[in-house]
Amino acid sequence: MGTPIIKVTNLSKYFGRLHVLKGINLEVQPREVVCVIGRSGSGKSTMLRCINFLEEPSEGEIEIHGLKIPAGGKGREHYKLIHEARLLTGMVFQEFNLFPHMSILENVMEAPVIVKGMDHAKAKEIAEMNLARVGMLFKKDEYPNRISGGQKQRVAIARALAMQPEVMLFDEPTSALDPELIGEVLEVMKGLAKEGTTMLVVTHEMGFAREVADRMVVMNEGELIEEGEPSEVLAHPKHKQTQALLDRYRTAD
Amino acid sequence: MKLFGSKQTTEPKSQAELLYELQQRKERIFRTNVGASWVFLLLFLYVVFSGDSLGLDAISLDSKFIADNFAFIGKGLGVTIYISLLSIALAIVLALFAALGRLSRFPPFYALSTFYVSLMRGTPLYLQIFFFFLALPQLGIVMPPIMAGVLALGMNYGAYMSETFRAGIGSVGKGQREAAIALGMTSGQVMRRIVMPQALRFAIPPMGNDFIAMTKDSAMVAATGFVHELMWRATRQGRATFHNLEALIMAAVFYWGMTLLLTAIQSRIEARLGKGDR
Numbered sequence: 021m022g023t024p025i026i027k028v029t030n031l032s033k034y035f036g037r038l039h040v041l042k043g044i045n046l047e048v049q050p051r052e053v054v055c056v057i058g059r060s061g062s063g064k065s066t067m068l069r070c071i072n073f074l075e076e077p078s079e080g081e082i083e084i085h086g087l088k089i090p091a092g093g094k095g096r097e098h099y100k101l102i103h104e105a106r107l108l109t110g111m112v113f114q115e116f117n118l119f120p121h122m123s124i125l126e127n128v129m130e131a132p133v134i135v136k137g138m139d140h141a142k143a144k145e146i147a148e149m150n151l152a153r154v155g156m157l158f159k160k161d162e163y164p165n166r167i168s169g170g171q172k173q174r175v176a177i178a179r180a181l182a183m184q185p186e187v188m189l190f191d192e193p194t195s196a197l198d199p200e201l202i203g204e205v206l207e208v209m210k211g212l213a214k215e216g217t218t219m220l221v222v223t224h225e226m227g228f229a230r231e232v233a234d235r236m237v238v239m240n241e242g243e244l245i246e247e248g249e250p251s252e253v254l255a256h257p258k259h260k261q262t263q264a265l266l267d268r269y270r271t272a273d
Numbered sequence: 274m275k276l277f278g279s280k281q282t283t284e285p286k287s288q289a290e291l292l293y294e295l296q297q298r299k300e301r302i303f304r305t306n307v308g309a310s311w312v313f314l315l316l317f318l319y320v321v322f323s324g325d326s327l328g329l330d331a332i333s334l335d336s337k338f339i340a341d342n343f344a345f346i347g348k349g350l351g352v353t354i355y356i357s358l359l360s361i362a363l364a365i366v367l368a369l370f371a372a373l374g375r376l377s378r379f380p381p382f383y384a385l386s387t388f389y390v391s392l393m394r395g396t397p398l399y400l401q402i403f404f405f406f407l408a409l410p411q412l413g414i415v416m417p418p419i420m421a422g423v424l425a426l427g428m429n430y431g432a433y434m435s436e437t438f439r440a441g442i443g444s445v446g447k448g449q450r451e452a453a454i455a456l457g458m459t460s461g462q463v464m465r466r467i468v469m470p471q472a473l474r475f476a477i478p479p480m481g482n483d484f485i486a487m488t489k490d491s492a493m494v495a496a497t498g499f500v501h502e503l504m505w506r507a508t509r510q511g512r513a514t515f516h517n518l519e520a521l522i523m524a525a526v527f528y529w530g531m532t533l534l535l536t537a538i539q540s541r542i543e544a545r546l547g548k549g550d551r
């Protein structure tokens with residue numbers, strides 16, 4: 021394998037006294053789909069947010085596509101690195117966070133134009149291409165308040181894709197959705213996986229994980245306690261916390 | 274309900290439809306009656322103040338005075354609007370800085386903002402106006418009257434408006450900023466492209482109210498005697514010829530008309546803003 025797209029080394033995160041991440045090590049290879057599971061409060065979101073520096077890591081190092089960023093950096097150089105790393109990652113949030121004052125098309129064009137300085141015509145072309153990819157081109161002139169939750173999340177995915185990132189980070193992209201709208205978002209994500217998009221996905225959707233993920237990692241109290249092929253982890257969990265977690269999903273279904 | 278029903282088949286209406294129609298009719302009748310009462314009240318005022326026709330000397334208005342001074346007092350309306358527009362522009366700029374200062378983690382900027390807001394809100398506007406006209410010249414700072422008035426009004430309203438802006442900025446969720454940051458925007462870009470447009474949309478209705486209130490508070494500037502706006506002109510003409518009643522009623526009508534117009538414009542703008550929202 022070549023250089024990993026994401027390499028997290030010995031990542032720790034404290035919120036005040038609270039030790040949320042305790043020395044995480046994780047690699048994501050190009051074209052790989054990795055699913056993260058773990059119970060609520062185990063630190064899944066925090067890990068994802070540290071990877072694109074929405075949270076400053078307390079210790080350790082984040083490496084994105086060869087760009088090494090140690091924790092605790094200060095000054096111009098450090099923030100420049102963070103900015104570059106963010107350009108290489110696309111993030112999809114549980115709550116969509118579309119910009120309500122912009123049309124769907126403007127939502128997707130905004131960052132390429134403002135951040136990359138792309139000219140309008142080119143940005144529009146890329147935006148429309150990505151909206152088509154998630155099946156949302158037909159709503160391009162609508163405003164976010166006029167579309168369903170599932171549609172919003174598909175637009176949010178297109179918005180992240182339009183920056184042409186090396187890896188997509190998903191933080192429970194279907195958790196805020198009504199059950200009947202989950203499928204359309206998972207379909208889009210499956211499509212991305214098939215096209216070879218590198219993805220790191222925090223999810224509770226075990227079906228999706230089994231079908232799409234190349235690898236599954238299990239997080240518990242700020243540590244990665246288990247990893248392996250999804251079918252293997254699901255069928256033969258080695259760790260008793262994993263077992264407990266999976267039991268909970270089974271009873272929930 | 275039928276979608277393409279032909280006209281001759283009059284289907285019986287459902288209970289809900291009937292109730293709804295009844296409600297609608299009641300609402301219409303209520304509004305018509307309110308409108309009629311308004312017209313009546315205006316007519317009443319008109320009749321009372323043109324007392325001649327009723328033989329009431331006490332409240333007969335001197336129509337000659339009104340005709341003679343209409344142009345002179347009316348000219349003040351332009352000055353009033355001019356001062357108000359300049360003042361609101363100044364207020365918006367100051368309010369923006371004060372709101373940003375209040376959100377800043379840079380102590381001097383934060384302190385300056387809270388100091389300014391506290392001082393302006395802690396003293397009467399009337400005093401502030403006189404301060405700019407009368408106190409500053411004592412320090413050798415003399416400025417054109419309009420400028421002094423605009424500074425006083427703008428600084429005062431800027432302080433109040435900064436709270437509106439702050440609420441507007443606060444109304445933009447953390448998720449919005451994070452989404453923008455994750456897309457690679459700098460903090461300046463996040464502010465300009467994502468936070469401010471949404472905050473302004475939130476703040477425009479209260480800003481409209483502030484502007485309308487300011488057009489009327491601008492009358493206080495007249496007290497200094499240097500700015501020849503509506504109130505100054507009305508009191509001057511009224512006092513000079515003992516026609517205060519006529520003069521003040523004229524000024525009131527001008528202010529009122531202006532307020533009605535501005536309110537109508539404001540609701541138009543609000544209706545338009547409502548569209549793309551959430």
Ligand SMILES: Nc1ncnc2c1ncn2[C@@H]1O[C@H](COP(=O)(O)OP(=O)(O)OP(=O)(O)O)[C@@H](O)[C@H]1O
Pocket residue numbers: 035038040058059060061062063064065066067
């Ligand atoms: N900004 C913050 N300040 C203080 N504590 C925080 C902050 N963000 C998260 N935490 C705490 O860190 C821990 C891990 O939170 P995190 O959101 O990463 O969990 P999670 O695995 O994503 O859970 P969920 O499945 O509920 O989303 C929790 O105890 C949470 O309360």
Ligand SMILES: [Mg+2]
Pocket residue numbers: 064065066191192
């Ligand atoms: Mg989470």
